[in-house]
Amino acid sequence: IFGPEGSMLGRVEGFNAAIGLANAIRLHEVSHLVREISPIADWRCYGELRRLIRELKPDVVHTHSSKAGIIGRAAAWAEGGREGDVRVVHTIHGPPFHRYESWWRNRLYVWLERWAARRCHVIVSVADAMTKQFRNARIGRPEQFVTVRSGMEIEPFETARAGESREEMRNELGFGAGDVVIGTVARLAELKGHDDLLDALADDLKQRPELKLLWVGDGWWRGRLEKRLAELGLAGRVTISGMVPPERVPAMIRAMDLVVHPSYREGLPRVVPQALLSGVPVVAYDVDGTGEVCIDQETGRLVRAGDITCLREAVEWVLADPARARQTAERGKAMCRAWFSAERMVESLERVYAG
Numbered sequence: 001i002f003g004p005e006g007s008m009l010g011r012v013e014g015f016n017a018a019i020g021l022a023n024a025i026r027l028h029e030v031s032h033l034v035r036e037i038s039p040i041a042d043w044r045c046y047g048e049l050r051r052l053i054r055e056l057k058p059d060v061v062h063t064h065s066s067k068a069g070i071i072g073r074a075a076a077w078a079e080g081g082r083e084g085d086v087r088v089v090h091t092i093h094g095p096p097f098h099r100y101e102s103w104w105r106n107r108l109y110v111w112l113e114r115w116a117a118r119r120c121h122v123i124v125s126v127a128d129a130m131t132k133q134f135r136n137a138r139i140g141r142p143e144q145f146v147t148v149r150s151g152m153e154i155e156p157f158e159t160a161r162a163g164e165s166r167e168e169m170r171n172e173l174g175f176g177a178g179d180v181v182i183g184t185v186a187r188l189a190e191l192k193g194h195d196d197l198l199d200a201l202a203d204d205l206k207q208r209p210e211l212k213l214l215w216v217g218d219g220w221w222r223g224r225l226e227k228r229l230a231e232l233g234l235a236g237r238v239t240i241s242g243m244v245p246p247e248r249v250p251a252m253i254r255a256m257d258l259v260v261h262p263s264y265r266e267g268l269p270r271v272v273p274q275a276l277l278s279g280v281p282v283v284a285y286d287v288d289g290t291g292e293v294c295i296d297q298e299t300g301r302l303v304r305a306g307d308i309t310c311l312r313e314a315v316e317w318v319l320a321d322p323a324r325a326r327q328t329a330e331r332g333k334a335m336c337r338a339w340f341s342a343e344r345m346v347e348s349l350e351r352v353y354a355g
Contacts, residue, residue, distance in 0.1 A: 011246070028052055033068060042071060049075035053086070060353045062089040063120075066096035066109065070116045077119035088120040089352055092130040093150070094267035094288065097137065100191060113139045122352050126150045127268035127289020146352060150270060151345025154337060156250040157277035164251035173239055173255060179212050180319060183256035185249060185271040186263060188219035188240070193262025193285065195225075198232065200312040205237050213238040216252050253278045258318050258325070264305050266290055273340045276300070276332030281325035283314045293339075299332035 009027070016024040030052065032045035049072060053061065061081070063072035069090045073081075080086035096113070097106040117123060117140035124146055125131040131145040160166070175181055182201070186192040194215065205211050215238060222240065229235045241252065253259065259275035261284040268289035275282050276293070282300035284290050294300035301314035318325040338344075 028056075033071070035067075037067065042067070046071050046075055050079050053079040058086060060087045060089060062091070062349075062353075064091050064093060066113070070112050073116045073119045081119065081121070087122075087353060087355060089122045089124060090116070090120045091124040091126065091148075092134065092267065093126055094265060095130065095133050095137075098265050100264060110137050110139065113137070117141075117144065120144075121355070122146060124148050124349075124352060125267075127292050129289040129292065130267055133288070146348075148345055148348040148352065149339050150268065151340055151342040152270065152274070154277055154341050156247065157253070157274055158333075160251065160254060164248075164254075166251075166254045169251040169255040173214065173241075173252075175212060175214075175239075175255065178210050180208075180210050180258075181212050181214050181256045182258045182260055182315065183214040183216065183253065184260055184262075185216040185253065185274075186261065187217050188215065188222045188225055190221060191264040192219075192221075193264060194221070195228070196262045196306065196308060196311060197260060198228065198234070199308045201315065202232050202234065204312070204316075205234055211237070214241070214252070214256060215239070216241045216244060216249065218243040249274070250278060253280055256280050257322070258283065258315065260311075260315060261285065261290070262303075262305075262311060263287065263290075268292065272300070273332075273336040276329055276336050277340070279326065279329050279333060281318050281329045282332070283311070283318060285311075293332065293336065297328070299328050299335060301328075 012025055012027060030045055030048050032041040032048055034041050053076060061072065061076035063069040063076070073088055073090055076086055076088045081088040097109040113134070121144070123134070123140050123144045126149060128147050131147065134140055135142065135145070170181070184194065184197065188194060197213070201211070205213070226235070226240070229238055244252065253275055257280070259271060259280050259282050261269055261271055261282065263269060263285060264287060266288045269284070272282055272284055272290060272293050276299060282294050284294045284300060284302060285305040286302045287305050291302055294302050296302035301317055303310045303314050
C-alpha cells in the first residue's frame with residue numbers, strides 16, 4: 001500500500017500511545033492525495049485540503065514533496081495564506097525537474113513550481129544546492145529561500161541499542177569476521193546506482209571472496225537486479241534486506257565497512273550523514289547537495305555521477321587504507337553532529353514559522 005519507503009503512520013501511532021491523548025499528534029488522512037499525477041484525484045485532493053484547513057484553522061501550513069507541495073500550497077493560499085492569516089511554508093527535498101526526466105515534464109514541473117512559489121511565504125531547502133537549482137530555474141524570489149538541514153535523532157547512529165551492536169548485526173545478516181561489507185541504503189529503483197555499483201565492483205567481487213554487498217531497501221527494480229546478480233554469478237555475494245523499520249537502519253549501517261551512495265539525484269541524502277555519524281566511511285556521487293556533506297578526501301570520497309572507473313577507484317581508496325578512511329568519517333561525524341541534530345532543525349523551523 002505504502003510503496004518501498006514504508007509508512008510513518010505506525011511510528012506516529014506508537015508515539016501517541018506513549019505520550020497520552022492530551023499531547024497526541026492529530027492524524028488526518030486525505031484519501032485523494034496520491035503519488036501519481038491524476039487530474040481527477042488531484043482536484044478532489046485540493047478540495048479536501050481546503051476543507052481540512054478551514055476546519056483546523058492552522059497558523060502554519062508546511063508542505064513537502066513536489067506534487068503534494070503544489071496542491072497543498074494552492075489550498076493553503078486560498079484558505080488564508082493570501083491574506084496572511086496562514087503562514088505557508090514549503091520544503092524542497094529534491095527538485096522534480098532534472099536531466100533524466102523528459103523535456104515536457106521538466107517544463108511542466110518548472111512552470112508549476114514557479115506558480116506554487118507565488119503561493120507561499122517561505123521555501124525551505126534541505127541543501128544550498130536546492131536553492132541554487134530553483135533560482136537558476138527562476139523559481140521563487142531570493143528572499144523566500146532559507147536552508148534548514150534535514151535533522152534526525154543522532155543518538156541511535158552513535159550508540160548501539162542492546163542486541164544491535166556491529167558484531168550482532170553482522171552475525172544476524174550472515175557476515176563473517178573477515179568479510180568486508182560494502183553497503184547501500186536506498187530504494188531498489190532507477191537512478192539509485194545499484195547497476196553502477198555492480199559495473200564497478202563485479203570483477204573485484206569475483207576475485208575477492210571477502211567482499212560482500214549489503215543492499216538495505218526494497219523497490220520495483222528488485223526483481224530486475226536479482227536477475228542481473230544471477231547472470232553475473234553474484235547472487236550469493238549480495239544480501240538484500242528488503243524494507244526494514246527505520247529503527248533498524250542504524251545497526252545495519254554499523255554492520256558495514258563502507259557506505260556507497262551512487263545515486264544520480266538527491267536533495268541531500270540522509271544516509272550520508274547517517275553513515276558518518278555511525279563512523280562508517282562514505283563514497284558518493286557528486287549530485288545536488290551531497291557534496292555539502294561528503295567533501296572529497298576530507299569527509300569521504302566524492303565521484304562524478306556515472307564515472308564507473310572513478311567509483312571503483314574511490315572504493316579501492318577506502319579499502320586500501322581503513323585507518324585513513326576512518327579519519328574522514330570522524331571528521332564527518334563532528335560536522336554532522338553540528339548540522340543534523342533534530343534539535344537544530346526544530347529551532348530553525350520555529351524561526352521560519354515565527355516569521
